[in-house]
Structure formats: structure tokens, C-alpha cells
Amino acid sequence: MTALKTTLPSLTLIKPNPILHAPITLSWFNSEYGTETLLLMGNAEHEIEVATIDSEIQILEEFVELENKNKQLTWMIEFEKGIIGVAWIELTKNHSVLPPSIHLMIGDKDYRGRGIGEATMTSLIHYITNSMDTNVIYSRHLSSNVAVKNLMRKIGFDTDGESYVDDNSLEWQNVKLTLAL
Numbered sequence: 001m002t003a004l005k006t007t008l009p010s011l012t013l014i015k016p017n018p019i020l021h022a023p024i025t026l027s028w029f030n031s032e033y034g035t036e037t038l039l040l041m042g043n044a045e046h047e048i049e050v051a052t053i054d055s056e057i058q059i060l061e062e063f064v065e066l067e068n069k070n071k072q073l074t075w076m077i078e079f080e081k082g083i084i085g086v087a088w089i090e091l092t093k094n095h096s097v098l099p100p101s102i103h104l105m106i107g108d109k110d111y112r113g114r115g116i117g118e119a120t121m122t123s124l125i126h127y128i129t130n131s132m133d134t135n136v137i138y139s140r141h142l143s144s145n146v147a148v149k150n151l152m153r154k155i156g157f158d159t160d161g162e163s164y165v166d167d168n169s170l171e172w173q174n175v176k177l178t179l180a181l
Contacts, residue, residue, distance in 0.1 A: 004075060004127060006119040013075035013087060013123060018060035021076055024083045026056045028107030040145050041105055044168035063088070073127075077106070077120055084108040087120045089128065096164075097174055100128050101138040117151050125155070125177065135179045143171040 004013040029051035066072035071092045077085035087104040102124045106112045141148040143163045157175040
């Protein structure tokens, strides 16, 4: 997997390097808004554990391993030479979401609401359009995450069925983007 360019000149999606990137991801989750970020992503409060350098290395290594098994493609979001988030394409069904499905997390709160999520998602859609044989892209978001809901709608995603509640009492909405052929 190679780096992906985006519509923003200083925004590139690069391959994760667990040793290099773990201290950065650790800083997101140990910041004052780390728990808020995890909750917005759909982690149940009782499942959130204190992040450590070892746990972050392990998570990033799992991303690389999922790619090696052709189950997921993962990129770190690099903006103005700093890593500010992560984006991925799931290639297998996960949490009732069909593949390919796209997801992102802007870990550094200072970069949210600046068009980076839209440019990242658009780049992932472009990648799928040019490299996979599909006419639909899927995703999901917490029903309460208004920012992601608005982003998905802006990009062209429509709801895919009714919202549903998971085992942690979190309400989710599946969405899909039908590609023009």
C-alpha cells in the first residue's frame, strides 16, 4: 500500500509505522479529550482502558496485520508534517457493516472541523472507486455523533436501514454511498 494524496495540499495518507506512530496516538488518548474521542468513535465507557505505549504499538501492529491478511487497509492522516488521525477501509463485514466500509478518526482535536475528514474520506472513496470492483461503499456512525453524520451526508452517504442499539446500549446508524457507474 502506498501513500494517498488528497485534495488538500498538506494532507497525505501514509502507511502506519507502529513504533514511530504509537507515541502520537498515545498522546491523543492521554490528552484531556482522549476519552471524548473514544466515546465519539463508539467505544463504551466501561470498555475504555488507559492507553500505554505498548497498547498503542499493539493496536497499530494489529492494523498492519489486518492489512497483511487482506482484511483492512489503514493509513495515518498526515497534515502539515504531523500525524493527526487514522483512516481505514474494512474489506470484510464488521459490526454488521458490509465491505468495503470506510472510517476515520481525527485524534488531534485541534484539527477537527477543518475539512480534513472530508478530504480524507473523499480520498478513500477515490481509492475504492479506482481499485475495487464495487458500486456501493458502506460505513456507520453513532447516531449521536452529529459531526460525522453531517460529514457523511455532505459526501453523499444515505442511511442504510433503521438505526440500531448494540450490546453496550449505543445507537448506531449504518450508511451507504452508491457510486455512479
